[in-house]
Amino acid sequence: MLYVAFSGLAASGCLTQKQVDAQIDAKLRQQQAAMDARVRAQIADALYSYPQRQRPAPDPGSATEVPLGTVIAFAGPIEDGIPEGYLPCDGRRLKITDYRALFDAIGWTYGYGGGAPNRDYFSLPDYRGRFVRGVDGASGNDPDVAGRVDRDGAPVGDRVGSLQGDEVRSHKHPIMDPGHLHRFVEQAQGGPNTYDSGDERGVHGMPQRETTQSVTGIQIDGYGGNETRPKNVAAYFLIRAE
Structure with missing residues (x-):
């Protein structure tokens, strides 16, 4: 039917026979290429899907291949x-x-x-x-x-x-000292006098100084559980x- 249609155009004088033959040849090659592409796609699909259809569904509890x-x-x-x-x-x-x-x-x-x-x-x-x-x-x-x-x-x-x-990796804990005083007692001839460290008042007589205990307010609290672990x-x- 394709040849007859193009031949009719040649007979009517619209195309020469050579032009008709060239167009028929081009059309046939186009159709052949399209058919080849469809065939290749069908073959590829068959080759891909065949093993999938033949392979049984895997058993989640199977130890095969492990x-x-x-x-x-x-x-x-x-x-x-x-x-x-x-x-x-x-x-x-x-x-x-x-x-x-x-x-x-x-x-x-x-x-x-x-x-x-x-x-x-x-x-x-x-x-x-x-x-x-x-x-x-x-x-x-x-x-x-x-x-x-x-x-x-x-x-x-x-x-x-x-x-x-x-084990816990070696590390340091910084300590911030808010500042504190040490008190001392001066034993002088006039009786004991109590001073704070840094006091610039003079000393009378023959003093004997002793520092007393002082609470600094600095402490390091323990923190944590029974082990070191990630989430x-x-x-x-x-x-x-x-």
Whole structure:
């Protein structure tokens, strides 16, 4: 129909046959380009959406693709159960033969599972009531890294699983003195006379001076609670165990 329409224009003398052929060719190329663009868009859409349609909906409680030994913060209660494949980071001891893969991941980093070394057990980290800090790794961000210890109090330095006690950074408290006087008693021949420091009155006889106690009004009050801490919110730390 496109060729017939343009041919009619040529037959009426409006266009030459060569002009008709050129316009038909241009129109066909335009239509082909539009069709190619639609086809490419349809193919791209099909390629993108196909895996999405085939992939099952993720299970929020699944431990799939999370490395063993990974610790996560869980925002829900655990009294009625925790996500499958996880255990709470409460320092419990586990039998190596029951959790061989987890032991291969963390080893005895957090203890042998008791007071004395026991090669049949290992311990989970105990993060209850604690903040987690990244290993310094020679960055200099932990200025007291040399004083870090293991769970038994032995120095271990910059090592994963090491502990560090709470501390307040060294600082100063300025004191503003509003001014005060020291009184002294002069024992002279005429009897005792009391003067304030800075008094320019003369002294008669053979004085013996003693300063008396004076309250300055300066004091530093204690302030604070049971620990030094930032603002925080509580969550359960869980470790991928199997």
